[in-house]
Amino acid sequence: MTYCLAIEVDAGLVFMSDSRTSAGVDNVRSYGKMHTFGTDGDRQLVILSSGNLASTQAVLSQIQRDIRQNSADNLLEVEELEMAAAYLGRLLRQQSEQHEATVKMAGSSAEASFIVGGQIGDQRPTLFLVYPQGNYITTSENTPYLQLGEAKYGRPILDRIIDRTTSLDQAALCALVSMDSTLRSNVSVGPPIEILKYETASLKLGDYLRLEESDPRLIQIRSEWNECMRNAFSSLSAVTWRELPEKPRFR
Amino acid sequence: MTYCLAIEVDAGLVFMSDSRTSAGVDNVRSYGKMHTFGTDGDRQLVILSSGNLASTQAVLSQIQRDIRQNSADNLLEVEELEMAAAYLGRLLRQQSEQHEATVKMAGSSAEASFIVGGQIGDQRPTLFLVYPQGNYITTSENTPYLQLGEAKYGRPILDRIIDRTTSLDQAALCALVSMDSTLRSNVSVGPPIEILKYETASLKLGDYLRLEESDPRLIQIRSEWNECMRNAFSSLSAVTWRELPEKPRFR
Numbered sequence: 001m002t003y004c005l006a007i008e009v010d011a012g013l014v015f016m017s018d019s020r021t022s023a024g025v026d027n028v029r030s031y032g033k034m035h036t037f038g039t040d041g042d043r044q045l046v047i048l049s050s051g052n053l054a055s056t057q058a059v060l061s062q063i064q065r066d067i068r069q070n071s072a073d074n075l076l077e078v079e080e081l082e083m084a085a086a087y088l089g090r091l092l093r094q095q096s097e098q099h100e101a102t103v104k105m106a107g108s109s110a111e112a113s114f115i116v117g118g119q120i121g122d123q124r125p126t127l128f129l130v131y132p133q134g135n136y137i138t139t140s141e142n143t144p145y146l147q148l149g150e151a152k153y154g155r156p157i158l159d160r161i162i163d164r165t166t167s168l169d170q171a172a173l174c175a176l177v178s179m180d181s182t183l184r185s186n187v188s189v190g191p192p193i194e195i196l197k198y199e200t201a202s203l204k205l206g207d208y209l210r211l212e213e214s215d216p217r218l219i220q221i222r223s224e225w226n227e228c229m230r231n232a233f234s235s236l237s238a239v240t241w242r243e244l245p246e247k248p249r250f251r
Numbered sequence: 252m253t254y255c256l257a258i259e260v261d262a263g264l265v266f267m268s269d270s271r272t273s274a275g276v277d278n279v280r281s282y283g284k285m286h287t288f289g290t291d292g293d294r295q296l297v298i299l300s301s302g303n304l305a306s307t308q309a310v311l312s313q314i315q316r317d318i319r320q321n322s323a324d325n326l327l328e329v330e331e332l333e334m335a336a337a338y339l340g341r342l343l344r345q346q347s348e349q350h351e352a353t354v355k356m357a358g359s360s361a362e363a364s365f366i367v368g369g370q371i372g373d374q375r376p377t378l379f380l381v382y383p384q385g386n387y388i389t390t391s392e393n394t395p396y397l398q399l400g401e402a403k404y405g406r407p408i409l410d411r412i413i414d415r416t417t418s419l420d421q422a423a424l425c426a427l428v429s430m431d432s433t434l435r436s437n438v439s440v441g442p443p444i445e446i447l448k449y450e451t452a453s454l455k456l457g458d459y460l461r462l463e464e465s466d467p468r469l470i471q472i473r474s475e476w477n478e479c480m481r482n483a484f485s486s487l488s489a490v491t492w493r494e495l496p497e498k499p500r501f502r
Contacts, residue, residue: 150403152401152403152404153403153404153407154407155404155436156404156407156432156435157480157484159435159436160435160481160484161480161481161484169489169490172490173484173487173490177487181407184407184411185406185407185410207492207493208492209492217490217491220488221487224487225487226411228484228486228487229408229411229412229480229483230411230412231483232476232479232480232482233412233424233425233428233479235479236424236472236475236476236479237471237475238420238424239420239423239424239446240468241458241460242458242460
């Protein structure tokens with residue numbers, strides 16, 4: 001499995017991905033799931049990938065081929081980010097149509113999903129989640145982040161912290177806490193963790209980190225957050241049980 | 252959907268369930284998912300249910316019928332808790348075999364799952380999770396809790412707090428925090444929340460609460476934990492980005 005997350009705040013975008021790819025527990029491999037395309041000063045696009053590795057690699061190869069060949073559809077020329085999402089959707093759907101039947105017969109799935117985000121010229125920076133079927137969704141005021149894969153473990157902290165006014169550094173820190181909760185509860189998500197900031201209107205990639213399992217920053221977040229959560233929990237008021245014994249009915 | 256949780260610590264057991272039952276967003280209903288059987292001084296068994304409501308109701312009816320008729324298989328007579336799990340498994344499987352084909356044709360599923368826990372005589376109190384197929388698992392030293400339904404949102408706090416030495420009150424509080432995270436992120440889980448303590452060797456049901464959405468205790472846990480999490484987050488050290496610009500590769 002996978003855990004990828006992209007956050008959209010007024011200050012810009014944060015992208016994060018794990019690197020675990022597996023075809024079963026005895027075939028655990030590590031592949032980067034963050035892919036960047038762009039020309040400084042003109043546009044920056046970041047793609048996060050999840051799902052069937054053959055499908056995501058085929059789509060990424062086609063993206064690069066289209067850029068090299070300066071095709072009508074290519075990420076360095078599309079006029080809007082939404083057109084990039086539609087283009088990725090077409091590529092994902094092609095892969096799905098080509099391989100899904102045979103891969104399904106083998107008990108697996110050829111499906112893959114992407115998050116694509118960034119900024120083109122002076123347009124608003126934003127994010128799209130592209131489904132294997134080729135359709136896509138974007139963010140909203142109430143949903144300022146998009147996730148791929150094992151999204152649930154790491155979601156409560158995002159729902160509590162992230163809104164449009166969160167700073168890029170706070171959003172990145174919250175992303176790492178969200179990843180830490182996911183790593184702790186799900187063995188199918190694994191380091192290295194990649195995290196990248198994009199600052200609104202900069203039209204160049206911002207700070208980037210690739211955190212190995214042994215990276216002191218990852219270890220620090222893990223131990224600090226664990227400590228924080230335990231302290232927070234121990235500061236909660238005790239449950240006040242009813243004084244009159246209230247019993248469940250015999251059902 | 253559902254979120255049910257049972258925790259096993261040295262001091263005893265904690266059972267918690269939500270009450271949302273739905274056959275779609277426009278057919279949201281509320282049914283208790285906590286069911287208790289027992290004779291004070293002899294045994295206490297608690298069942299948490301999830302899945303198809305018709306199947307769980309049919310199984311619960313059969314359990315009561317078997318008790319009334321003093322059948323060979325009945326919860327007030329089984330010699331071990333594991334035999335209760337096996338008995339529930341048989342009932343679940345019968346329901347599944349009887350209805351799954353037709354319900355599946357209607358685009359739904361007749362499957363249901365149970366958690367059963369408690370204590371019989373001087374045997375060790377424990378928990379079993381019974382699958383729709385009739386097989387079951389129990390807890391372990393490293394997995395002192397079992398969950399049904401929307402388990403992931405509320406799991407990180409359990410993994411951080413619960414071990415065998417946790418007190419019953421702390422385990423109950425942690426269960427409510429776990430429920431709060433789930434309620435916040437998933438609309439298909441809803442109050443009233445039922446929570447019940449069982450103290451090892453007491454052979455009678457312990458404190459019980461049924462918390463409506465407007466219950467001040469539920470609201471207090473929600474606001475306190477939100478405050479705690481936000482304070483905890485704001486106390487984290489900032490991410491130290493590399494000084495040398497380290498950029499993702501163009502892939």
